[in-house]
Amino acid sequence: MAATSVRVAAPGARPKLPGPLELSIRAFRCWLVMYRRTWRASIWSSILGPLFYLGAMGYGLGSLVDKHGTASLGGVPYVVFVAPAVLAAHSMNSGLSNAMFPVFGGIHWNKIYIAARATMLRPVDIYRGHLLFATMRIAMNAACFVVFLGAFGLIKSWWGVFLLPASVLLGVAFAAPIAAWAVTLRTQTPMNYVIRFGSLPLMLFSGTFFPLSQLPAWIRPLAYATPLWHGVALCRALCLGNVTLGAAAIHVGYLVALTAVGLWAGSRTYYRRLYV
Amino acid sequence: MPGILALVPEVLVRAQGLTKRFGSFTAVDGIDFELQAGEAFGFLGPNGAGKSSTMRMLGCVSPPTAGNLTILGGDPVRDGAAIRARLGVVPQEDTLDNELTVRENLLVYGRYFGLGRKLIAERTDQLLDFVQLTERADDMVDPLSGGMKRRLTIARSLINDPEILILDEPTTGLDPQARHVVWDRLFRLKQRGVTLILTTHYMDEAEQLCDRLVVMDHGKIAAEGTPRELIARYSTPEVLELRFAPDEQDAAAEKINDLSPERAEVTADRILIYEADGDKFLERVRAAGLTPLTELVRRSSLEDVFLRLTGRTLID
Numbered sequence: 001m002a003a004t005s006v007r008v009a010a011p012g013a014r015p016k017l018p019g020p021l022e023l024s025i026r027a028f029r030c031w032l033v034m035y036r037r038t039w040r041a042s043i044w045s046s047i048l049g050p051l052f053y054l055g056a057m058g059y060g061l062g063s064l065v066d067k068h069g070t071a072s073l074g075g076v077p078y079v080v081f082v083a084p085a086v087l088a089a090h091s092m093n094s095g096l097s098n099a100m101f102p103v104f105g106g107i108h109w110n111k112i113y114i115a116a117r118a119t120m121l122r123p124v125d126i127y128r129g130h131l132l133f134a135t136m137r138i139a140m141n142a143a144c145f146v147v148f149l150g151a152f153g154l155i156k157s158w159w160g161v162f163l164l165p166a167s168v169l170l171g172v173a174f175a176a177p178i179a180a181w182a183v184t185l186r187t188q189t190p191m192n193y194v195i196r197f198g199s200l201p202l203m204l205f206s207g208t209f210f211p212l213s214q215l216p217a218w219i220r221p222l223a224y225a226t227p228l229w230h231g232v233a234l235c236r237a238l239c240l241g242n243v244t245l246g247a248a249a250i251h252v253g254y255l256v257a258l259t260a261v262g263l264w265a266g267s268r269t270y271y272r273r274l275y276v
Numbered sequence: 277m278p279g280i281l282a283l284v285p286e287v288l289v290r291a292q293g294l295t296k297r298f299g300s301f302t303a304v305d306g307i308d309f310e311l312q313a314g315e316a317f318g319f320l321g322p323n324g325a326g327k328s329s330t331m332r333m334l335g336c337v338s339p340p341t342a343g344n345l346t347i348l349g350g351d352p353v354r355d356g357a358a359i360r361a362r363l364g365v366v367p368q369e370d371t372l373d374n375e376l377t378v379r380e381n382l383l384v385y386g387r388y389f390g391l392g393r394k395l396i397a398e399r400t401d402q403l404l405d406f407v408q409l410t411e412r413a414d415d416m417v418d419p420l421s422g423g424m425k426r427r428l429t430i431a432r433s434l435i436n437d438p439e440i441l442i443l444d445e446p447t448t449g450l451d452p453q454a455r456h457v458v459w460d461r462l463f464r465l466k467q468r469g470v471t472l473i474l475t476t477h478y479m480d481e482a483e484q485l486c487d488r489l490v491v492m493d494h495g496k497i498a499a500e501g502t503p504r505e506l507i508a509r510y511s512t513p514e515v516l517e518l519r520f521a522p523d524e525q526d527a528a529a530e531k532i533n534d535l536s537p538e539r540a541e542v543t544a545d546r547i548l549i550y551e552a553d554g555d556k557f558l559e560r561v562r563a564a565g566l567t568p569l570t571e572l573v574r575r576s577s578l579e580d581v582f583l584r585l586t587g588r589t590l591i592d
Contacts, residue, residue, distance in 0.1 A: 115371035119388035
């Protein structure tokens with residue numbers, strides 16, 4: 001076949017590609033269509049989760065703690081001490097749960113990613129679109145929690161208006177890197193390890209249920225290095241109103257940096273995983 | 277386009293030395309081909325021949341390791357998303373969303389391409405009618421039969437009105453009746469002028485659907501042509517298939533060899549004799565004192581071409 005005797009389709013015929021935001025939103029909308037089927041069940045867990053936590057840890061355990069004095073908690077009742085931290089832990093968990101199994105499933109179970117990669121979406125759009133949806137779910141859970149905190153009178157300061165963005169940031173700081181990692185998995189076992197040896201210890205030892213001053217001094221720097229501790233400290237300060245701008249900036253900076261690292265990693269891991 | 281240019285075939289895909297390696301394994305080993313607008317082009321070969329790897333490269337979801345590949349005038353790595361906007365892809369494994377309805381599957385897909393809801397609704401009605409799934413439009417995907425799911429996947433791949441439709445093993449795993457329905461729909465698409473690229477390891481599928489095809493084996497193209505050309509070039513008009521009792525086959529094969537047929541192949545359970553006139557040769561076999569258990573004279577097929585080119589059968 002002589003090359004001169006044929007017309008090659010003109011490159012000019014290519015349509016202009018929409019911007020990255022538009023493409024990410026297209027991927028996000030797919031998750032919305034799916035969510036229409038499951039939102040009822042998810043709303044119950046959004047409502048009951050905070051109620052269980054606040055009831056058991058705040059008021060149940062709290063009544064016991066308060067009898068022994070709360071000077072080490074800053075002189076506030078245990079429920080006031082623990083509530084914003086539980087909000088942070090709750091956000092971390094919704095970040096993880098929205099970024100692990102659904103991401104793995106996008107490749108292995110419902111194959112949403114595999115279907116989407118054949119369209120004009122690029123791997124990075126698929127990643128960002130899914131992260132947008134995770135962000136929406138984190139925000140819904142956090143908003144529900146914040147409403148309960150307000151209703152129970154546990155928000156002691158006007159700084160509390162920043163509780164929602166702070167807890168969403170915390171959730172996304174977990175979701176972005178975890179999704180970047182989950183997409184590379186061949187089996188689901190490592191995700192169970194993250195819950196067992198990752199989120200559970202984080203929740204227990206990040207100053208959530210007791211102040212870090214109760215831990216041996218040598219282990220404290222380890223706790224300070226965890227993202228959850230920054231989220232807990234930030235939420236607690238916002239809730240109690242003892243915000244210092246320097247500390248807040250460090251907490252926010254840490255979580256933003258973690259999100260940025262996740263976004264960078266995700267654009268690479270999704271590309272490698274989806275374009276074989 | 278008016279004038280003389282309209283008579284010149286338009287090349288939609290051009291591959292030169294196209295190669296895909298996974299580590300030390302070479303899945304596609306330097307293949308060349310061109311796809312022209314309006315044709316149905318097939319990749320025929322056994323499992324593991326490199327067909328699916330080639331399809332993924334054509335679908336712009338697998339960067340080539342080496343060689344040149346131009347699709348719709350663009351580079352699949354640099355312009356992947358823009359090219360995919362003009363492709364339809366029917367993957368080997370269904371990627372339908374089982375938790376959504378038939379219609380929602382098309383909606384989600386159409387939205388990926390940025391189509392408006394109204395346009396998607398219009399096209400959905402037309403496409404579901406085309407693949408005969410109108411009655412199931414609001415049913416969930418999960419309970420649909422394999423053939424229906426495959427037809428739905430085809431409908432979904434057409435939602436963006438693609439210029440090229442890429443089908444990877446479109447009827448693998450379907451029962452014969454369902455396969456014929458799929459073939460019928462693909463044939464209609466072809467008649468409408470949709471350019472098709474498909475892979476298959478069914479020679480009847482290749483014969484029915486492909487204007488032109490390449491035979492692939494071990495990542496290489498073994499031959500290229502129309503089904504008829506390939507049969508004429510690599511086989512005889514007729515094939516005589518003889519079966520003997522298992523313990524007699526070897527002796528029979530030797531005797532047949534003495535009759536010097538144009539070509540003979542001994543497979544596990546039969547002897548294939550390639551001759552222009554099968555009946556005439558059968559008489560000579562009988563005259564030589566051989567009595568086969570069964571005998572069949574048939575026309576040559578792509579299966580024979582494949583056997584000739586590779587020494588193996590397509591489906592083992």
